[in-house]
Amino acid sequence: MRPRQLLRHHLFWPIAALVLLLVLNTVSNPSFLEIRLQNGQLYGSLVDILRNGAPTLLIAVGMTLVIATRGIDLSVGAVAAIAGAVACTWIASGGSAATAVLLALGACVLLGLWNGFLVSVLGIQPIIATLVLMTAGRGAAMLVTEGQIITVDDPLYHQIGAGFLVLPIAVLVSLGVLVGVALLTRGTALGMLVESVGVNPRASLLAGVRSRTIIWTVYVFAGLCAGVAGLMISSNVNAADANNAGLWIEMDAILAVVIGGTSLAGGRYSLAGTLVGALVIQTLTTTVYSIGVAPNAALVFKAVVVIAVCLLQSPRTSQVFGVRRKAGPRPSRSEEVTAA
Amino acid sequence: MKKYTAAAAAIVLAAVTACGADGSDGAGDDGTLTLGFAQVGAESGWRTANTESIQQAAEEAGIDLQFSDAQQKQENQIRSIRSYIQQDVDVIAFSPVVETGWDAVLLEAQRADIPVILTDRAIDSEDDSLYETFLGSDFVEEGRKAGRWLVDNSDGPTNVVELQGTTGAAPAIDRKEGFEEAVSGSSDIEVIATQDGDFTRSGGKEVMEAFLNSHDDIDVVYAHNDDMGLGAIEAIRAAGLEPGEDIRIITVDAVRAGMEALAEGEINFIVECNPLLGEQLMELVEQVAAGEEVTKRIEVEETTFTQEEAEAALPDRQY
Missing domain, CATH: 3.40.50.2300 (Response regulator)
Incomplete structure (x- = not known):
């Protein structure tokens, strides 16, 4: 790939930001990139970034498919809180970890069905339909935990968020789901059908695509992803905190999807982009802690990086780059890339 | 069938979001004191212990407690304070969700001649005659x-x-x-x-x-x-x-x-x-209702724990 094409690739700037953040960290702390094997598990900053980013990545994968259908799911944070609340309450009352996980995920599938029902059957706008559960869901999680932080002590449950099989289990789960979804949607026509629904649900329906089923399914899948992420979050600290678990994670997930080049207007998506987006967001958070950005400046620091990436990625900016470098006889090239 | 399930779920969800209604009884004039308390919410174990302490202390002191939960929202809290003013309770106490924006509603309480006690969190107001005292941690x-x-x-x-x-x-x-x-x-x-x-x-x-x-x-x-x-x-x-x-x-x-x-x-x-400020609060309620002067800032009694002290204190710990 020639440098010009490289520069115009939709993941060039997010990856550049990621590399820049890693360099920044390494400069401030030379041992940042070090990874060592400790008690049979990998340990180091990079591993922490992957592990802490796993819930966001998982939710972002679900979100990618929802957004590809021109939808959005604001309720994922609340669903994650419900999953943790259900699982920890069950364990705290003497239940086994396995049943707790099944119960929690069952509840999340139901919540996904509810979202999908509102959007695909009743035709309510996704942002409103999922807003219902975003606000009410956290209340439901608090009902489950009776407003308390439920602490559990179950070694098996602790594995989901903090366990290791050389790599953190949470990372393996998230990457596994990412690869699975990529194979399933890109290896078959399913991905194209999802995109066609996002471009025009009615036209897709007329062309014989089951729009309703596809839309319903992606919301259920997003709910399930949020549920697993919620289990990771709560198992990581051995506790369910209905107020704070997964708070604003929907925003991080949407941001990861957008940074990755998936259009909020639906109709196209990039799972590799979502992976890069989620890594950028988590690395940004870790950078704030590691290089010692003052807490009251942390949000500004994050905002500046995100704005910079989004600006550099915008069609207008890449056009500017295209125009400036337009030496050859192919004037339509830049438009082609922005449309791709 | 699907529709009925959906409707039932909607009702449940609505109920979840719509709790925290204010008490509706008016204050009785049979000699017992009535305290209107507007709590912040139930966001942590600390807050729950705080709520329970207040409810229990009110019962023990024979004070009629009107309690509301603002669910972290200032407008809810202002609404419940207004309803306490309308009910003409003897004393109003609340833990302000945020520091600013209380002058108007506290002025209403002052005009209705109802003393106000702040608990746990302070407010940012130039006029400190708007409340009797602030009971909270330093x-x-x-x-x-x-x-x-x-x-x-x-x-x-x-x-x-x-x-x-x-x-x-x-x-x-x-x-x-x-x-x-x-x-x-x-x-x-x-x-x-x-x-x-x-x-x-x-x-x-x-x-x-x-x-x-x-x-x-x-x-x-x-x-x-x-x-x-x-x-x-x-x-x-x-x-x-x-x-x-x-x-x-x-x-x-x-x-x-x-x-x-x-x-x-x-x-x-x-x-x-220490969230267990119920007893101290009830004493203050009785004092301000009787028209006694109290100091503007009262600190909650608090201690510290070492590992040995924690072991000794744990069995009797309420929260």
Whole structure:
């Protein structure tokens, strides 16, 4: 790939930001990139970034498919809180970890069905339909935990968020789901059908695509992803905190999807982009802690990086780059890339 | 069938969001005092203990308690204070959700001749005649207590990392200030890193992981609440170190999970932030209702716990 094409690739700037953040960290702390094997598990900053980013990545994968259908799911944070609340309450009352996980995920599938029902059957706008559960869901999680932080002590449950099989289990789960979804949607026509629904649900329906089923399914899948992420979050600290678990994670997930080049207007998506987006967001958070950005400046620091990436990625900016470098006889090239 | 299920679910969801209605009974004039209390919400174990303490103390003191839960929203709290004014209760008490924006509603209470007591959190108003007194913890003093213990219990150079509460929150600002003030006299103690852990376990764990990776000379963790300290314990253990031994931990709050970790030796020292202010509040209610002058600032009685003290105190701990 020639440098010009490289520069115009939709993941060039997010990856550049990621590399820049890693360099920044390494400069401030030379041992940042070090990874060592400790008690049979990998340990180091990079591993922490992957592990802490796993819930966001998982939710972002679900979100990618929802957004590809021109939808959005604001309720994922609340669903994650419900999953943790259900699982920890069950364990705290003497239940086994396995049943707790099944119960929690069952509840999340139901919540996904509810979202999908509102959007695909009743035709309510996704942002409103999922807003219902975003606000009410956290209340439901608090009902489950009776407003308390439920602490559990179950070694098996602790594995989901903090366990290791050389790599953190949470990372393996998230990457596994990412690869699975990529194979399933890109290896078959399913991905194209999802995109066609996002471009025009009615036209897709007329062309014989089951729009309703596809839309319903992606919301259920997003709910399930949020549920697993919620289990990771709560198992990581051995506790369910209905107020704070997964708070604003929907925003991080949407941001990861957008940074990755998936259009909020639906109709196209990039799972590799979502992976890069989620890594950028988590690395940004870790950078704030590691290089010692003052807490009251942390949000500004994050905002500046995100704005910079989004600006550099915008069609207008890449056009500017295209125009400036337009030496050859192919004037339509830049438009082609922005449309791709 | 599907529609009925959906309708039922909608009703459940609506019910979940719509609780926190105000009490509707008017204040009786049969000689018993009526207290209208507008609580912040039920966001933590600390707050729940606070609510239970107030309800229990009111019952014991024979005070008729009208209680409302604002679910973290100022407009809800203002609405319940207005309804207490209409009910003509004898005293109004509340824990303000935020610091500003109370002048109008407190002026209404003043005109209706109902004394107001602030609990746990202060308000930011130029006119301090709007309330009788503020009963709450002194967060700066809590920070000082933590700092003083460290000064007394360390010899040689000591590197401290600080897990701050949510940036901008009064307890976070004050606990940081008090701690710095107490350790400033000691040349050995140095705060080498401080970050926002958001008062949560996940936040505390994540920040502590980053600290452990970027500093290899951490001796002490000072966390602004127990939950962040509990998160830090997990991070320290994951790094292959022994919490309480290799890295000492100081926290503030003394909720049950924190006290248990203290008794087990994973935390070294906890400064109490006491939510059980019910009895003190009821005494104040009786005083202001009787028209007695009270001081503008009353501090909640608070203590500190070492590991041995925690072990002794745990069996009787209410929260």
